[in-house]
Amino acid sequence: MESKFEVSKLNLHYGQFHALKDVSLSILPHEVTALIGPSGCGKSTFLKTLNRMNDLEEGVVIDGDVLLDGKDVYKEMDAISLRQRVGMVFQQPNPFPKSIYENVAYGPKLQGIRSKVKLDEIVENALRGAAIWDEVKDRLKKSALGLSGGQQQRLCIARALAAGPDVLLMDEPTSALDPISTSKIEELCTELKKDYTIVMVTHNMQQAARISDRTAFFLLGEVIEYSDTDQMFSMPKDKRTEDYITGRFG
Amino acid sequence: MTRTRFDEQLEELHVELIKMGSLCEEAISLSARALEEEDKEIEKRVFHLETEIDEMERTIETLCMRLLLHQQPVARDLRTISAALKMISDMERIGDQAADIVELVPYIAKSETKSKSHIKDMAKETVSMVTDSVEAFVKKNLDLAAKVIKKDDIVDEMFAQIKQELMELVRSQDVDAEPALDLLMAAKYFERIGDHAVNVAEWVEYSVTGIHNSNEHHLGK
Numbered sequence: 001m002e003s004k005f006e007v008s009k010l011n012l013h014y015g016q017f018h019a020l021k022d023v024s025l026s027i028l029p030h031e032v033t034a035l036i037g038p039s040g041c042g043k044s045t046f047l048k049t050l051n052r053m054n055d056l057e058e059g060v061v062i063d064g065d066v067l068l069d070g071k072d073v074y075k076e077m078d079a080i081s082l083r084q085r086v087g088m089v090f091q092q093p094n095p096f097p098k099s100i101y102e103n104v105a106y107g108p109k110l111q112g113i114r115s116k117v118k119l120d121e122i123v124e125n126a127l128r129g130a131a132i133w134d135e136v137k138d139r140l141k142k143s144a145l146g147l148s149g150g151q152q153q154r155l156c157i158a159r160a161l162a163a164g165p166d167v168l169l170m171d172e173p174t175s176a177l178d179p180i181s182t183s184k185i186e187e188l189c190t191e192l193k194k195d196y197t198i199v200m201v202t203h204n205m206q207q208a209a210r211i212s213d214r215t216a217f218f219l220l221g222e223v224i225e226y227s228d229t230d231q232m233f234s235m236p237k238d239k240r241t242e243d244y245i246t247g248r249f250g
Numbered sequence: 251m252t253r254t255r256f257d258e259q260l261e262e263l264h265v266e267l268i269k270m271g272s273l274c275e276e277a278i279s280l281s282a283r284a285l286e287e288e289d290k291e292i293e294k295r296v297f298h299l300e301t302e303i304d305e306m307e308r309t310i311e312t313l314c315m316r317l318l319l320h321q322q323p324v325a326r327d328l329r330t331i332s333a334a335l336k337m338i339s340d341m342e343r344i345g346d347q348a349a350d351i352v353e354l355v356p357y358i359a360k361s362e363t364k365s366k367s368h369i370k371d372m373a374k375e376t377v378s379m380v381t382d383s384v385e386a387f388v389k390k391n392l393d394l395a396a397k398v399i400k401k402d403d404i405v406d407e408m409f410a411q412i413k414q415e416l417m418e419l420v421r422s423q424d425v426d427a428e429p430a431l432d433l434l435m436a437a438k439y440f441e442r443i444g445d446h447a448v449n450v451a452e453w454v455e456y457s458v459t460g461i462h463n464s465n466e467h468h469l470g471k
Contacts, residue, residue, distance in 0.1 A: 206322055233324045235460025245324050247253045 003067075004029040004167060004197040005050060010064035012045060012054065019045045021221040023064070027214075029166075032189055032198045034208035034229065037218035038249065043201045046218065047169050050199065051086035052079045068167075084111070087160030091172040093152035095144035095159075100127075100136050103144045103155055107163040122162050129195075130158035131188050150181020157188065161196075168192065170200040174207065186211050205245055209233045217241045256321045263313055263334055264388050270306040271384030273299055274341050275377050277348035278443060282373030284355045285366060285436065296352045303345030307338045326457070333457035337387065340446040340453075344380060347439040347446075357432040363425060365412045365433055372408045372440040375401060379447035386454045395458075398451035405444035412437045 005027040012020035020042050027033050035043040048054045049066055052073060066073045073082050084107075095103050104123045113119055123140070127133040132154040136147070144155055153173060160168055170189075174182040189198055189211050202208050208215050209229060216226040217238075225232065225241045236242045243249045277299040284292045314335050317323065323331055358366070379398050386394035416434050419425045456462040 205324060209324065234328065236325055242325050246327050247256070 001028055002069075003027060004069065005199075006065070006067040006070075007049075008065045008067075010046075010049065010062070010066060012042075012049060012063075013059075013061045014057070015059040019221050020049070023221075023223050025216060025223060025226055027197065027199055029197045030193050030195075031213040032193050032200060032211050034212035034215045035199065035201045035218060036203070036205065036208050036215060036245075038244065039203075041218040042221040043216075043218045044171055047171055047199060047201050050167070050169055051083050051088060053088065055079060084163045085165050086167040086169060087163055087165040088169045089153070089156050089160055089171070089173050091175050093149055093156050093176070095147070095152050095155050097143065097145055099141050100144045100147070100155060101140040104158050104162045107159065111163070123158075126158040126162040127155075129161045129192070130154045131184065131191070132158060148181070150177050150184060153177060153181065153185060154188065157185075157192075165196065167197045167199065170198065172201055172203060175203065182207075205233075217244060219244070253321075256317075256323075256327070259313070259317055259321070260327070260330065263310065263317070263331070266306065266310050266313060267334060267337070268384060268388060270303060270310065270338065270341050271380060273303050273306065274344045274348070274380050274384075277303065277345050278373060278377050278380065278440075281348040281351040282370055282377075282440075284352050285358065285369060288355055293352045293355060296348055300345045300349040303342055307342040310334065310338045329457045329460060333387070333453040336453045337450045340449045341380075341384075344443050344446050347443050351436050351439045354432045354436050358429050358436060363415070363419060363430075363433065365415045365419070365437070368408060368412050368415070369433065369437050369440065372405060372412070372437060372444075375405050375408070376440050376443045376447065379405070379444055380450075383447045383450035383454065386451060387457065390454075390458050392455060392458055395451040395454040399448050402444050402448045405441055409437050409441040 003026040005025070007027070008024045010020055010023040011018070023042075023046060035047060037043045045054065049062060050068075050073070054060045054062065062074065068077070068082070068085065071077055096106065098106070101123055104126050105119045108119060108122050113122070124133060124137075127136060132151060135151060136155075144152065147155060153176075157168070157173075174185050177185065186207065189200070192198060193213075200208075200212065212229045214227065215229045215232045217224045217232070217236075217240075219240055225236060225238045227237070232241065233245060236245065240249075277296055280292050280296050280299070283289075284296065314331050317331050321327070379401050382394050382401075383398045385391065386398065413434060416425075416430045420427050420430050452463045
């Protein structure tokens with residue numbers, strides 16, 4: 001199978017700090033890839049390199065290849081078109097202080113879509129795709145800030161879907177949510193991977209085990225182990241992985 | 251980062267398994283002795299042990315379920331607990347078979363054949379198989395597990411030999427068919443106990459390596 005992302009020998013420095021060390025990973029399409037590891041291990045930094053969210057940070061030096069469908073995202077793509085194809089969902093739901101409709105229509109409008117009919121269609125499809133349409137269809141003009149945390153997070157997923165991406169990056173998308181909202185996002189990921197590729201940072205081992213197809217374990221900026229999730233959680237190859245996932249690290 | 255409470259609970263699981271294992275050893279040793287001595291007290295003790303083994307199975311099962319619920323184990327912890335859950339079924343069967351042997355005592359106690367002493371040898375081998383398989387689990391000792399698996403061939407060979415001897419005795423009309431069949435059944439129970447010890451040893455291998463002999467329990471691709 002052709003990789004969606006092919007990352008090879010990726011090194012990232014924040015000034016003197018070597019945050020990613022020779023990271024090489026193939027992320028396969030229509031899969032959920034989980035990135036796990038202790039705080040500060042580089043997993044979120046790695047996630048951000050996939051849609052160039054690190055570009056504007058001061059002192060960041062990136063070396064190596066990050067290919068999206070064979071094209072180098074740093075040398076052959078501009079950041080805006082890259083981010084249309086690679087959406088991002090953050091730990092804290094961050095809807096704009098606007099209506100539910102405007103939150104989702106914002107990106108397509110920036111892309112120049114003006115037709116009300118077209119925008120309505122995009123908004124409905126995105127909200128349906130994020131499994132929140134039935135809950136908000138009668139209150140689209142109401143403020144997004146009135147939604148619950150779980151609904152806000154699904155709205156943020158809808159906002160990302162409205163840009164028409166291939167890939168969704170998720171940085172601990174459920175860590176601020178209650179168990180029911182968490183289950184809804186997890187179920188959603190399983191649905192979304194039919195149409196998208198998902199890369200998710202999570203601190204929740206059970207979440208990685210439940211929903212991901214592959215898992216990468218990061219430690220001190222290195223990928224220690226990257227394998228089939230069932231394999232990793234039943235018989236990891238590296239002792240450091242074993243110690244981390246069984247909670248006996250350090 | 252440590253998991254002291256979890257490690258204590260895993261240690262408790264090991265202790266309970268050792269206890270269950272030693273009850274099995276005692277049950278098999280006594281059932282072999284009962285074949286020689288026809289002592290009602292020994293028979294009673296074996297039946298009592300069988301009940302105790304059944305209770306231990308339930309206790310360990312509850313402990314494992316609690317560990318799965320509270321600790322959500324992965325990797326070696328998950329393998330240890332799932333192996334323990336499988337092993338106790340085999341150990342429970344060992345207890346049942348020891349009691350089955352004792353039930354045959356009134357029918358074969360008076361028979362004096364060389365097969366009876368061969369059954370004693372079989373019992374000795376199976377006791378050591380059960381002891382070693384439990385010890386292999388607790389110590390995560392693959393060599394010991396392999397030794398148990400290998401020893402099964404010796405026990406199978408002994409069973410085949412006893413069967414042959416009994417066939418010859420029946421053919422030559424040196425013994426009646428009924429006690430001969432009862433002896434054969436006792437030998438078969440010991441042979442089955444050996445098989446259960448092998449199952450335990452195979453789960454030990456799984457808990458250490460993640461690969462079970464049958465390959466059906468291998469989660470990774």
